[in-house]
Amino acid sequence: AQSVTQLGSHVSVSEGALVLLRCNYSSSVPPYLFWYVQYPNQGLQLLLKYTSAATLVKGINGFEAEFKKSETSFHLTKPSAHMSDAAEYFCAVSEAAGNKLTFGGGTRVLVKP
Amino acid sequence: DGGITQSPKYLFRKEGQNVTLSCEQNLNHDAMYWYRQDPGQGLRLIYYSQIVNDFQKGDIAEGYSVSREKKESFPLTVTSAQKNPTAFYLCASTPSQGMRNQPQHFGDGTRLSIL
Numbered sequence A: 001a002q003s004v005t006q007l008g009s010h011v012s013v014s015e016g017a018l019v020l021l022r023c024n025y026s027s028s029v030p031p032y033l034f035w036y037v038q039y040p041n042q043g044l045q046l047l048l049k050y051t052s053a054a055t056l057v058k059g060i061n062g063f064e065a066e067f068k069k070s071e072t073s074f075h076l077t078k079p080s081a082h083m084s085d086a087a088e089y090f091c092a093v094s095e096a097a098g099n100k101l102t103f104g105g106g107t108r109v110l111v112k113p
Numbered sequence B: 001d002g003g004i005t006q007s008p009k010y011l012f013r014k015e016g017q018n019v020t021l022s023c024e025q026n027l028n029h030d031a032m033y034w035y036r037q038d039p040g041q042g043l044r045l046i047y048y049s050q051i052v053n054d055f056q057k058g059d060i061a062e063g064y065s066v067s068r069e070k071k072e073s074f075p076l077t078v079t080s081a082q083k084n085p086t087a088f089y090l091c092a093s094t095p096s097q098g099m100r101n102q103p104q105h106f107g108d109g110t111r112l113s114i115l
Helices: none
Strands: A003-007 A011-015 A017-026 A032-036 A044-050 A056-058 A064-068 A072-079 A087-094 A101-103 A106-112 B005-006 B012-013 B019-025 B031-037 B043-051 B054-057 B064-066 B076-078 B088-094 B110-114
Touching: A003 A087, A003 A101, A011 A017, A017 A032, A017 A087, A017 A106, A032 A064, A032 A072, A032 B005, A044 A056, A044 A064, A044 A072, A072 A087, A101 B043, B005 B088, B012 B019, B019 B031, B019 B088, B019 B110
Parallel strands: A011 A106, B012 B110
Antiparallel strands: A003 A017, A017 A072, A032 A044, A032 A087, A056 A064, A064 A072, A087 A101, A087 A106, B005 B019, B019 B076, B031 B043, B031 B088, B043 B054, B064 B076, B088 B110
């Protein structure tokens, strides 16, 4: 069975600083991985996805993530945080059957001015 | 614009009452999903449907029921058997079943509370 671990339920960064959100996964099949963002009282919006092409994936809003098979990781980064990046971020892995997603517990990002 | 509409946005349930959450999509997607979101626990799958008139239990189906009579609609009923229904409920869809590289599209959720 697949599983996803997000290290750190809360992350605080200063505006303009690097944002780094960690995601480790386990999967019995080659993984398809996703990062989603959620703003308060809204649904999830896709940031980016890894589907076995390039290991460095660029997404929306300046975010990118690097797939590292040897470390079973898919960490999300943004070089310079903006106030609008304050939200909750979820990493997810797609299961082999039914296109179901297994989600990590989420990381809430606070951006300080 | 195409998308997923969930209604109502806020819902209150009395003890012993069943309530139904609506999910409608105009994306022409085959597969639809219901998730429950609790603080610090991410999203957990309740039910999913890959095609009309067919659905499967997810990880936490007890106390919930669904139907899929139309492609565009996937309502979720929270029954009185669900003892802790207070949560944020999210509906999602993907274009077709079995293609793992397809991201799920989400509605804006329904927040259910107990009176």
